[in-house]
Amino acid sequence: MYDWLIVGAGFAGSVLAERLATERGEKVLIIDRRPHIGGNAYDRFDEAGLLIHQYGPHIFHTNSDQIFDYLSRFTQWRPYEHRVLAEVDGKQLPIPINLDTINGLYGLDLTSEQLTDWFAARAETVEEIKTSEDVVVSQVGRELYEKFFRGYTLKQWGVDPSQLDKSVTSRVPTRTNRDDRYFTDQHQAMPLNGYTKMFEQMLAHPNIHIMLQTDYADVVDEVQFKRLIFTGPIDEFFEYRFGRLPYRSLSFEHVTLEKEWHQPVAVVNCPMQHDYTRVTEYKYLTGQQHSKTSLTYEYPAADGDPYYPIPRPENAERFRKYDELARQTPDVWFVGRLATYRYYNMDQVVGQALATFKRIQAEVPADHSLGDERLGKANGHAADFVTPAGLPL
Structure with a gap:
């Protein structure tokens, strides 16, 4: 018997898993259909020994002391200003x-x-x-x-x-000065040992059980739990009752070059030429010293894993129908970019998750005697959160 089943081991699910386990002493099962934790922020060492971001560059920046201080519990930081x-x-x-x-x-x-x-x-x-x-x-x-x-x-x-x-x-400003930083947030830094190590620290609690390569549909009727936090696509949860919410996807070409550096900054955008949108050189982000360099070429796509909700009026209207359905679904909390169909930065997702936990604290009694009934004061709903100012990742 778990107090919570959390679907998705990215920022939203992992922050809530940590808070529920640490602050409420509750048992959490967190699942993810991918073979790793960290969601799209997952990073790994490639065959050359270079730390790369599997799903394209993730640059952390925030104006929130609360969010930065919270994540600082699980990582040291490397100061980095993105250009x-x-x-x-x-x-x-x-x-x-x-x-x-x-x-x-x-x-x-x-x-x-x-x-x-x-x-x-x-x-x-x-x-x-x-x-x-x-x-x-x-x-x-x-x-x-x-x-x-x-x-x-x-x-x-x-x-x-x-x-x-x-x-x-x-989200992209125009400046009349010579400030060439992509972001101007108060806190700009990268996890010193990478995002994956940060997530490992966040989820290293005896009350948290992790199952990877696991789909929600495969376990929902097999696992006993009291309440659910869902961070996947909200339309998928409701079996596309009102039709699919459209997303843009991405594909990535990871390459290693036999030279120390390739380009003058971490990211070069290609507005006109080429099929890819940008090229990322990770050693700028990580500070790694290496005789070789690894790059990622990023190709937008219509099909594949959902990355970016497409902000058009008809899509917002379709989401509102799902949101209303979510509000009528007891004991299910919808959190994160896909579950709330919003284009959030990493810090915004962390902020949304922390705000959701605060609401859980106020609305759901920490009672371990509920048996296997899925009880709770709050109805399910897409988490409300006023986002801090941000720029696209």
């Missing part, structure tokens, strides 16, 4: 767009004050900002939109930016 270049017109230029981007692209020598006027002269008037295209052209004009944003967004999402919610490109 990205974009290949445009045969040049590699800083992204987000800043003063050096414009001067480098056009051979200018503008000051920050002059760049403000330069942007204003090219910005298009948009009466109401609704789409991702609206966001960019209203700030910097159509030429920069075409060079830096339209092709990348079209590849990433499979939808023209004019058909995507404004939230996608709103």
Whole structure:
């Protein structure tokens, strides 16, 4: 008999497993259909001995002291400020767009004050900002939109930016100074020994039992538990009653090169050329010293594991139907990017999980005498959480 069955061993499921086991002394079974813990943040050593991220680069950043302090219980940190270049017109230029981007692209020598006027002269008037295209052209004009944003967004999402919610490109700022950091959060760091080691520490509690390569449908009728936390796709949980919620997927090509370095920064974006969207060189993230270097080429796809909810009005409406169904389902808590159909950063998922635990503390009595009845005060629902400001991973 388990007090909780948690489906998914990524950030949402692992944080809640740790909190329930540590703070409430309850027994938790956490399952994942993959052969490892850590979800999409899973990292591993490749054949060359280089630490790589199996599912593309995961850069930790947050403005929340609470979230950073919580994760610091399970890892030491390596300070790291992320920088990205974009290949445009045969040049590699800083992204987000800043003063050096414009001067480098056009051979200018503008000051920050002059760049403000330069942007204003090219910005298009948009009466109401609704789409991702609206966001960019209203700030910097159509030429920069075409060079830096339209092709990348079209590849990433499979939808023209004019058909995507404004939230996608709103996550990437435009700067008039020379700050070339991708993020400006107060806390920017990487787990010193990698994400997988951090998850291992988080789940190293005698009340937590882990089952990998295990699907929820295969065990739900075999395992005795009182309550359920579900971090997978919410439409899958309800057997696609209202149709499938669309997601974008990714595929990854991992390569090792017989040289020490390949590119000048950790990530190079490819807005126009190539089928892949970006190339990641992991030694910048990890600080590893090695005579070889390992890279990942990232290819967006329509099919495969779900990664990114597609932010369009019709998808939001379909999710609302599932959300309402979730609220009517007793003793099931829906948490995480897939279960709440939101494009969260890692710190936001951690924050959502911590907020969910706080609500569990208030609503669910820590009573170990409930037998095998699945009792609980709260009905199931997609976790409510006001997210801190963030940028795409």
